[in-house]
Amino acid sequence: MTVTSSPNVSKLVGNTAGNVQTLPDQAVGGKERCWIERQGIPNLLVGDMLCIARIQCGSYMAAIEITSDTSFGNGQFCIGDRNNASRFVAAGTFTSTDTPTDKLRASAKGVAIATPGWDQGATGTVASGNNLYDDIMLICVTSSFSAGGTFTVITKYIDYGA
Numbered sequence: 001m002t003v004t005s006s007p008n009v010s011k012l013v014g015n016t017a018g019n020v021q022t023l024p025d026q027a028v029g030g031k032e033r034c035w036i037e038r039q040g041i042p043n044l045l046v047g048d049m050l051c052i053a054r055i056q057c058g059s060y061m062a063a064i065e066i067t068s069d070t071s072f073g074n075g076q077f078c079i080g081d082r083n084n085a086s087r088f089v090a091a092g093t094f095t096s097t098d099t100p101t102d103k104l105r106a107s108a109k110g111v112a113i114a115t116p117g118w119d120q121g122a123t124g125t126v127a128s129g130n131n132l133y134d135d136i137m138l139i140c141v142t143s144s145f146s147a148g149g150t151f152t153v154i155t156k157y158i159d160y161g162a
Contacts, residue, residue: 030158032062035136038152041070044077044140052079053136053155060112063156064088064104064136070149071095076141079103081134083115091141100154113157 005013035053044050055061064079072094079089089103113134136155 030060030160033059033157033159035155035157036152037155038150041068041072041145041147041149041151043147044075044145045143046140048140050138050140051135052138052153054133055113055136055155055157056159057113057115057132057134058160060110060158060160061088061104061108061156062110062158063102063154065100065102065154065156066094066151067100067154068094068097068149068151070146070151071097072151073144073146074142075145078139078141079136080139081136085137085139088136 035055037052074093076091076093077089078086078091080087088105088108090105094101094103115134138153
């Protein structure tokens, strides 16, 4: 049997400086936080954007969990920011009902938000002097959403106090 350590465990095990064992802040000690948005399934038009979370730069994305009591039908959406419309969730339909589903791309899990996107305001642009946040946007790709129903988006992220 072979025992192999992850890179972070290897750093701790390889410590020869005494009893103090430390890792970079982004490896341990973060707090899971979440942003919850619950609303009726809107009558969105192609290109419409709905701000669903504001995440502090330096935080690490953990999940974007979507639950709906009604299928979105053929309506497609993606979730991203100003820099990349599908940065967090690729365009697609969401037909599951009453089943929490994590839609965050695997390539975005555990990746720090290093560049600000929208600082949602009247103009939808980064506000002068306030580039510490990235507003997460649900973006309508097709406009054939089912009428009625309620959906909830829980955006989970790890905050290391950055």
